[in-house]
Amino acid sequence: MTALATQSLAASELLVQLKGISKAYKKGKEQVSVLSKLDLDIRRGDFLALMGPSGSGKTTLLNLLGGLDKPTAGELMIGGQRLDQMSSSQLTKWRARHVGFIFQFYNLMPVLTAEKNVELPLLLTNLSSKQRKHHVAAALELVGLSNRAKHYPSELSGGQEQRVAIARALVSDPDLLLCDEPTGDLDRATADEILSLLQTLNQQQQKTIIMVTHDPRAADHARHVLHMDKGALVDDGRVTDAEH
Amino acid sequence: MYYLQFLLSNLGRKKARTILTLLSIMIAFLLFGLLRSLAAAFDQGAEIAGEDRLVSINKISLIQPLPEAYLPKVQALDGVDKATSANWFGGYYQDPKNQFPQFPIVAEEYFEIYKEMITLPEEQMQAWKKNRMGVVIGKALVDRFKWKIGDRIPLIGMFPKEDGSTTWEFVIEGIYEAKSKGADTSAMLMHYDYFEEARQYGKGTLGWLIIQVKDPKQSAQVAAAVDALFANSPAETKTSSEKDFAKSFAKQFGDIGLITTLILGAVFFTMLLVAGNTMAQSFRERIPELAILKTLGFSDLAVMILVLAEAIVISLIGGLAGLLLAKFFISGAAESMAATLPGLNLSNTMMLFGVGLMFLFGLLTGIIPALQGLQLNIVAALRRR
Numbered sequence: 001m002t003a004l005a006t007q008s009l010a011a012s013e014l015l016v017q018l019k020g021i022s023k024a025y026k027k028g029k030e031q032v033s034v035l036s037k038l039d040l041d042i043r044r045g046d047f048l049a050l051m052g053p054s055g056s057g058k059t060t061l062l063n064l065l066g067g068l069d070k071p072t073a074g075e076l077m078i079g080g081q082r083l084d085q086m087s088s089s090q091l092t093k094w095r096a097r098h099v100g101f102i103f104q105f106y107n108l109m110p111v112l113t114a115e116k117n118v119e120l121p122l123l124l125t126n127l128s129s130k131q132r133k134h135h136v137a138a139a140l141e142l143v144g145l146s147n148r149a150k151h152y153p154s155e156l157s158g159g160q161e162q163r164v165a166i167a168r169a170l171v172s173d174p175d176l177l178l179c180d181e182p183t184g185d186l187d188r189a190t191a192d193e194i195l196s197l198l199q200t201l202n203q204q205q206q207k208t209i210i211m212v213t214h215d216p217r218a219a220d221h222a223r224h225v226l227h228m229d230k231g232a233l234v235d236d237g238r239v240t241d242a243e244h
Numbered sequence: 245m246y247y248l249q250f251l252l253s254n255l256g257r258k259k260a261r262t263i264l265t266l267l268s269i270m271i272a273f274l275l276f277g278l279l280r281s282l283a284a285a286f287d288q289g290a291e292i293a294g295e296d297r298l299v300s301i302n303k304i305s306l307i308q309p310l311p312e313a314y315l316p317k318v319q320a321l322d323g324v325d326k327a328t329s330a331n332w333f334g335g336y337y338q339d340p341k342n343q344f345p346q347f348p349i350v351a352e353e354y355f356e357i358y359k360e361m362i363t364l365p366e367e368q369m370q371a372w373k374k375n376r377m378g379v380v381i382g383k384a385l386v387d388r389f390k391w392k393i394g395d396r397i398p399l400i401g402m403f404p405k406e407d408g409s410t411t412w413e414f415v416i417e418g419i420y421e422a423k424s425k426g427a428d429t430s431a432m433l434m435h436y437d438y439f440e441e442a443r444q445y446g447k448g449t450l451g452w453l454i455i456q457v458k459d460p461k462q463s464a465q466v467a468a469a470v471d472a473l474f475a476n477s478p479a480e481t482k483t484s485s486e487k488d489f490a491k492s493f494a495k496q497f498g499d500i501g502l503i504t505t506l507i508l509g510a511v512f513f514t515m516l517l518v519a520g521n522t523m524a525q526s527f528r529e530r531i532p533e534l535a536i537l538k539t540l541g542f543s544d545l546a547v548m549i550l551v552l553a554e555a556i557v558i559s560l561i562g563g564l565a566g567l568l569l570a571k572f573f574i575s576g577a578a579e580s581m582a583a584t585l586p587g588l589n590l591s592n593t594m595m596l597f598g599v600g601l602m603f604l605f606g607l608l609t610g611i612i613p614a615l616q617g618l619q620l621n622i623v624a625a626l627r628r629r
Contacts, residue, residue, distance in 0.1 A: 068539060089543060092542070095541045109533055112250065119246065
């Protein structure tokens, strides 16, 4: 199955290229196929929503795109680098530099303040403490949480926690933001705020965003929507343009 | 600094559990400090004992005396450089609690044999020799009782005097000090002649002989020659190196080293299981957080080190608190136990050894969770959330 989000674009504008990507897990003696020969190109600066029922392979695809897992077969290229050929430690370094993650349950460190949480990815850079603080302040400013910098996650609302998580994902200025059900744990109004923030980041900061969601209203904030089912892209690869 | 704050913040996550773990580690190291100090104090005599000195006692037991006539015979033996004697006076000052060693000795001979360990100013030696009731005391006794030269000290002795009285009066004529590290200065030395003349019974007997050999390599032969000299006599001797004598003296209280090692072994093994289980539990609770660290780009090794560092930090905090507490207790007890255990002290070497033990303890309690952290699979761990 071919599903090319931006089939006609020149290769230089592509950030993500998947060719024949398959992923299978061993469950006992059985081999369970989760993704099957997936082809997909994603343009730099795109905001793509991945939709589909549970078990369709959305999160597995997201894990592959984030370098958290490796495909069983196929070519996975992001920003010109072959992730499928990287070792585990190379993938670790690649993640630190090129990708930011936003999760449904925020996954902040409960013992660290908002600013310390945001600073975490910067510990892997060569920035000085002063430079790190400057970047953290800028990231918190961007998500509108400068006044909550000293607060612990337990002192923040769900929406604020997710904003901190977004700041943490942004602080090292990655090419790609991967969001796994980022509004799944939030009420509608807060979810809309978070989605608007993601939209702003996409439009103003030109961040490439890939978001897994079950929620059609969340998907509406994306530029494009891809549907998955049983480990494959459906609709013969046609991409739905989201309504804005 | 960030990582240290992170580690310390993690410790504050479950305060009650952390405090209990710290307390248990603290108690283990408190015991370590106290018991090892005791063992070291018992062993100290052996540590500082001279290589070239032998001690000869009655073969039956140390409390059985030897005939005075043995001393010149030993002094005349081949291989013997010098020999002198000492007795046990066994007195106390005012209250039976105020016990300390008192030895009737021959002044010049004794100070000559122990010249590398203790020293007495010459003028004080001369003054002492002129006064039969004179005694010299060690610096530790001065510190303990605030005595000074010229003070008249009444002691209640184990031996009654000829007049039936057990009160012996002495005059302090000098204060001797340690020349070598660890030398005991808690004793009072009195003239054997005065003791011998005044005591009601036991006259003509000596407590033990102290023999300096000409060649330390010949110590075993000289010891054998001494024992052979008095074989089949009513008072056979048992001669050994001063080190062995000190060890066997300490062993009268039991093998302190072995006892403390066994107790500490049991304590640390139990603590290892308890703290190890706590660390494992703490690790399990934080698997998703560790997975997030890896997701953000922290390497497997970095996560492993973080987990291990946390275990070591807990061990160091609890252990240092325990050792400092032990140091405090030992310092407090050292003065009151100066007579019975003059070398009671938690040495810097032992403290350093303790710190090493803390690192080892932290490593052992943290190694299993740390290895699990190393091998943690991000996708599987995040799925647990």
